[in-house]
Amino acid sequence: MTTPTTRLADLEVSSLGFGCMALSHVYGGGLDDGAARATLDGAIDAGITFLDTANVYGEPRPGTDGPAGTNEEMIAPLLARRREEVQIATKFGITGLSLVRGEVGTNARPTNGEPSYVREQAEASLRRLGVDVIDLYYLHRPDPLTPIEDTVGAMADLVQEGKVRHLGLSEVTADELGRAHGVHPITAVQSEWSLWSRDVEARVVPACAELGVGFVPYSPLGRGFLTGTLTRESVAADFRSSTQRMGDDAWDANARALDLVTEVANEVGATNAQVALAWLLEKARQTGVSAVPIPGSRRVERMRENLGCLELTLTSAQMQRLDGVAALVEGGRNIVDDPAWISSGRE
Numbered sequence: 257m258t259t260p261t262t263r264l265a266d267l268e269v270s271s272l273g274f275g276c277m278a279l280s281h282v283y284g285g286g287l288d289d290g291a292a293r294a295t296l297d298g299a300i301d302a303g304i305t306f307l308d309t310a311n312v313y314g315e316p317r318p319g320t321d322g323p324a325g326t327n328e329e330m331i332a333p334l335l336a337r338r339r340e341e342v343q344i345a346t347k348f349g350i351t352g353l354s355l356v357r358g359e360v361g362t363n364a365r366p367t368n369g370e371p372s373y374v375r376e377q378a379e380a381s382l383r384r385l386g387v388d389v390i391d392l393y394y395l396h397r398p399d400p401l402t403p404i405e406d407t408v409g410a411m412a413d414l415v416q417e418g419k420v421r422h423l424g425l426s427e428v429t430a431d432e433l434g435r436a437h438g439v440h441p442i443t444a445v446q447s448e449w450s451l452w453s454r455d456v457e458a459r460v461v462p463a464c465a466e467l468g469v470g471f472v473p474y475s476p477l478g479r480g481f482l483t484g485t486l487t488r489e490s491v492a493a494d495f496r497s498s499t500q501r502m503g504d505d506a507w508d509a510n511a512r513a514l515d516l517v518t519e520v521a522n523e524v525g526a527t528n529a530q531v532a533l534a535w536l537l538e539k540a541r542q543t544g545v546s547a548v549p550i551p552g553s554r555r556v557e558r559m560r561e562n563l564g565c566l567e568l569t570l571t572s573a574q575m576q577r578l579d580g581v582a583a584l585v586e587g588g589r590n591i592v593d594d595p596a597w598i599s600s601g602r603e
């Protein structure tokens with residue numbers, strides 16, 4: 257079966273993407289590079305060709321917290337074999353892996369969007385990925401010390417030079433998106449959006465719909481929680497157990513919120529993951545935004561399962577029941593102790 261494709265502005269990608277972050281050790285228990293590539297190969301064979309990585313994903317170099325790009329290096333041998341089948345997206349701008357795990361980190365400056373840094377990081381990603389051009393290059397977080405126009409201006413230079421095909425922005429506000437889009441067309445915004453993280457629906461998603469910018473929902477399965485397969489014990493050893501939503505205080509309340517998803521999943525004969533993704537796609541359709549979620553898994557059979565969302569139709573009554581999940585959820589989605597780290601904290 258050929259997987260359907262979706263246009264994010266002027267970029268055509270598989271209608272479901274693959275978030276590569278958790279192939280590395282971020283949630284504990286990452287895979288070795290060979291096993292991670294085997295999962296990716298299986299996903300591409302199944303039709304998931306839109307791969308999402310970042311310069312800060314993967315094991316850091318010993319003694320450093322900078323963007324080591326080891327997740328990009330893991331993907332490189334696969335790209336050497338299958339470049340033409342894949343749309344590769346990567347990111348720059350977060351200066352340390354610890355921030356991806358919600359830790360404070362040792363870097364004095366958590367984000368960097370200076371024009372010289374943009375170029376340096378793009379060249380490093382191209383080198384590590386072993387490709388001539390990056391299909392979609394994202395600013396991972398706006399840098400409060402650099403006007404977004406300057407950062408995007410430098411990213412636009414990379415497009416002019418043929419090093420990057422399309423531009424994206426992660427966790428921008430509607431206002432930041434509008435300013436950036438005025439400098440160079442933005443192809444996609446990537447921010448957290450799921451059954452339990454809906455703040456972007458207020459301003460960012462409508463702004464994307466209005467400007468014709470695509471949306472790439474990250475952590476669409478709530479970092480695994482919405483699948484109903486996690487237990488307190490299974491997250492105890494990784495940073496999720498210290499987040500507001502998966503910590504001890506909120507676990508029981510959020511497990512009850514999850515019951516709503518499980519009820520609908522049982523009713524339609526699908527899994528929680530498929531229902532969570534189908535809800536998201538239908539929500540995007542109703543809002544008039546073109547959206548491609550990027551769930552991640554270490555297991556190819558789970559990615560095949562996730563593809564089932566593309567064939568699942570939810571009734572408006574089921575959509576309404578699922579809409580009720582967010583109101584029952586305890587704890588905010590921000591994993592960093594700085595409200596400005598996510599777009600709604602700056603709106």
Ligand SMILES: NC(=O)c1ccc[n+]([C@@H]2O[C@H](COP(=O)([O-])OP(=O)(O)OC[C@H]3O[C@@H](n4cnc5c(N)ncnc54)[C@H](OP(=O)(O)O)[C@@H]3O)[C@@H](O)[C@H]2O)c1
Nearest residue numbers: 275276277474475476477478479480483529551552553554
């Ligand atoms: N721009 C940003 O700031 C940002 C932030 C976070 C993430 N992201 C991107 O978004 C991608 C996805 O986000 P995420 O990894 O945080 O969260 P997610 O996709 O919501 O959830 C991933 C977790 O769900 C589990 N899973 C996946 N499919 C499953 C299924 N069918 N049944 C049961 N469990 C399943 C996986 O565990 P197993 O491996 O055990 O299957 C994995 O640990 C990342 O890889 C990254 O590319 C971007």
